[in-house]
Amino acid sequence: MQDLDENTVTDATLAQMGTTPDPRLKQIMEAAVRHMHAFAREVDLTPSEWLTAIGFLTEVGKACTDIRQEFILLSDVLGLSAVVNALHDKKAAELGTQSSLLGPFFREGAAELPLGASIIANPSVPEIVLYGQVTDNDGRPLPNALVQVWQTDEHGLYDVQAHDDAHMDMRGNFRTDASGHYHFRTVRPLGYSIPMDGPVGRLVAQQGRHGMRPSHIHILITAEGHRELVTALYFGDDDHIASDTVFGVSNSLVVQSKADPESPIPGLRAVRYDFKMPRAADNDTGRVGADPASFKPAAE
Amino acid sequence: MQDLDENTVTDATLAQMGTTPDPRLKQIMEAAVRHMHAFAREVDLTPSEWLTAIGFLTEVGKACTDIRQEFILLSDVLGLSAVVNALHDKKAAELGTQSSLLGPFFREGAAELPLGASIIANPSVPEIVLYGQVTDNDGRPLPNALVQVWQTDEHGLYDVQAHDDAHMDMRGNFRTDASGHYHFRTVRPLGYSIPMDGPVGRLVAQQGRHGMRPSHIHILITAEGHRELVTALYFGDDDHIASDTVFGVSNSLVVQSKADPESPIPGLRAVRYDFKMPRAADNDTGRVGADPASFKPAAE
Numbered sequence: 306m307q308d309l310d311e312n313t314v315t316d317a318t319l320a321q322m323g324t325t326p327d328p329r330l331k332q333i334m335e336a337a338v339r340h341m342h343a344f345a346r347e348v349d350l351t352p353s354e355w356l357t358a359i360g361f362l363t364e365v366g367k368a369c370t371d372i373r374q375e376f377i378l379l380s381d382v383l384g385l386s387a388v389v390n391a392l393h394d395k396k397a398a399e400l401g402t403q404s405s406l407l408g409p410f411f412r413e414g415a416a417e418l419p420l421g422a423s424i425i426a427n428p429s430v431p432e433i434v435l436y437g438q439v440t441d442n443d444g445r446p447l448p449n450a451l452v453q454v455w456q457t458d459e460h461g462l463y464d465v466q467a468h469d470d471a472h473m474d475m476r477g478n479f480r481t482d483a484s485g486h487y488h489f490r491t492v493r494p495l496g497y498s499i500p501m502d503g504p505v506g507r508l509v510a511q512q513g514r515h516g517m518r519p520s521h522i523h524i525l526i527t528a529e530g531h532r533e534l535v536t537a538l539y540f541g542d543d544d545h546i547a548s549d550t551v552f553g554v555s556n557s558l559v560v561q562s563k564a565d566p567e568s569p570i571p572g573l574r575a576v577r578y579d580f581k582m583p584r585a586a587d588n589d590t591g592r593v594g595a596d597p598a599s600f601k602p603a604a605e
Numbered sequence: 606m607q608d609l610d611e612n613t614v615t616d617a618t619l620a621q622m623g624t625t626p627d628p629r630l631k632q633i634m635e636a637a638v639r640h641m642h643a644f645a646r647e648v649d650l651t652p653s654e655w656l657t658a659i660g661f662l663t664e665v666g667k668a669c670t671d672i673r674q675e676f677i678l679l680s681d682v683l684g685l686s687a688v689v690n691a692l693h694d695k696k697a698a699e700l701g702t703q704s705s706l707l708g709p710f711f712r713e714g715a716a717e718l719p720l721g722a723s724i725i726a727n728p729s730v731p732e733i734v735l736y737g738q739v740t741d742n743d744g745r746p747l748p749n750a751l752v753q754v755w756q757t758d759e760h761g762l763y764d765v766q767a768h769d770d771a772h773m774d775m776r777g778n779f780r781t782d783a784s785g786h787y788h789f790r791t792v793r794p795l796g797y798s799i800p801m802d803g804p805v806g807r808l809v810a811q812q813g814r815h816g817m818r819p820s821h822i823h824i825l826i827t828a829e830g831h832r833e834l835v836t837a838l839y840f841g842d843d844d845h846i847a848s849d850t851v852f853g854v855s856n857s858l859v860v861q862s863k864a865d866p867e868s869p870i871p872g873l874r875a876v877r878y879d880f881k882m883p884r885a886a887d888n889d890t891g892r893v894g895a896d897p898a899s900f901k902p903a904a905e
Contacts, residue, residue, distance in 0.1 A: 308703075308855050308856050308857075309687060309691065309852055309855070310691050310695075311688050311691035311692050311695065314684050314687040314688050314691060314852050315684065315688070317684065317852055318683065318684030318687075318852065321812075321814055321848065321850070321852075322812050322814070324812060324813030324814060325811065325812040325813055326811075326813055327811065329654075330811060330812070331812075332648055333648050333650070333654065334683075334808075334812065336644050336647050336648045337644055337683070338683055338684060338685075340640040340641070340643060340644040340647075341640070341683065341685055342684065342685065342688050343640060344636050344637055344640040345685060345688045345689055345692065346688065346692065347636050347640075348632055348633050348636045349692055349696075350633070350688075350689050350692065351689070351692075351693065352689055352690070352693050352891055352892055352893045354629075354633065355680070355685075355686070355689045355893065356892070356895055359674070359676045359677055359680065359895070362662070362665075362666065362676050363666055363669045363674070363676050364666075365662075365666060366662065366663055366664075366665060366666010366667055366669065366676075367666055367667075367669070369663045369666065369667070374659070374663070376659045376662050376663050376666075377659055380655070380659065383618065383634075383637070383638055383641065384614050384615065384617065384618030384638060384642065385638075385641055385642065385645060385655075386655070387609060387614040387618075388611050388614050388615070388642050388645045388646065388650075389645055389650050389651070389652055389655045390652070391609065391610050391611035391614060392611050392645065392646065392649055392650065392651075393651065393652050395610075395611065396649075403608075508634075511625065511626075511627065511630060512621075512622050512624060512625040512630070512631075512634065513624030513625055513626055514621055514622070514624060548621065550621070552609060552614050552617055552618065552621075555608050555609070556608050557608070591652055592652055592656070593652045593655065595656055595659070
């Protein structure tokens, strides 16, 4: 037995975790412990600050529900989700459309709609059209690709915020046609504040940040033999396009609606966006985010 | 707006958090973000591993109750609590008795008992005596110091595990007499496993660790003008004295009960331990741990 100080306790922890049979779990936990201890030493973390952090994380856990994932929100506002997303993109066999965060508002089981349908039940503003083609990286059309879309309404609210939990709206699933094309009607979503009524929102407020995400439409595309694409399209005229609270915007994902004579639905402003699907490189999903209902803690 | 990669997103996050008015919060969160991102890059964290971590932390939060603090347990088994404890000891104006972790089983409001009383309601094994003197570092007695003690019973269970939540046992508060002496009766606690039925226990099992803490008695001493002392006494003949799952043991805190003619209660085996209280150096508490009931999430 040795007397441990703030440095040697790290060695003792790594030694005791050395029995981990799974090599990947061992690698991840060793790195987590090293970085966590180094963090505590760097800032000379005090017991009361440590206790504040324990209380904060406990609150984050308690704020998670079937329709809200506060830990994902925390990861998002601290840039960790964007790091994981970028690392995932680097591992692609080839680059296709850039990816973006799945976020905490994706939900499994949205309705499959016919091409041209609207995903908005009761729009109070003129609709727009989103259309384009899904191809592989060589431009070959991908028919029957599943295109899942979800977004806020014209007031900046997702369905779970605007309605009761069971009510799905502002989301829908489409299949590309024989030439890989898709099109559907929607409204230009309003940019919005992340939920500020929980512990993560309070942290963001304490940091003097605006907490806003620019207007965007989430897209998740699945096509056999290709890497699942998780991305979003961002409206370039939004005030917060350059200061997204969760660091999800890339230049290549910025769009603008306009009058478009080639649009499949004449008379509505349109956004055309073609998606390129890279070949499958690994079996790992690119979903940096999750349907909150998919978390079923055993402890409850 | 720039296109962010796995490195530049760290700079973007630090820049966005640069508006934090409180300098200490700014310093802590900047270091946390840098270390967290570096961790993710070092292990090349995948989206599905990230999601596993999100699910794990959510479960840890859900496992926290009025009598159980699973995040403190997580901090304990990862050695973080011991690091924070060691950093706190380093800041002392002078060294007194070494400190140890408060742990998650401390509870406010235990009964104040007369010197010589037993803290065990129904002992099934012979009692022992714990006695000694509380002094300052120069050996001057400290009368009327508050000595709070808590421990497991002879089966390795704390009161909240052995009884219902409201029932306090195996704990009590004493005041030193005019010469700084204290003495009380108890039983030798059994070493025990940390709670293995929650997410932290599952992690410890996945790491091939035994999850045991050696037999110990927790002590918290408060004396005016002196630094609060949070410590514990460990029984040296325990099988796990050198492999404590939460890294709390120090050589100077190891004790053994024995026949002792100087014991204030003859006929019982006794442990004598004198505590030295350092002068107060700062206002910060040394409680690396907390009464779970003190966490009252606003979100509930």
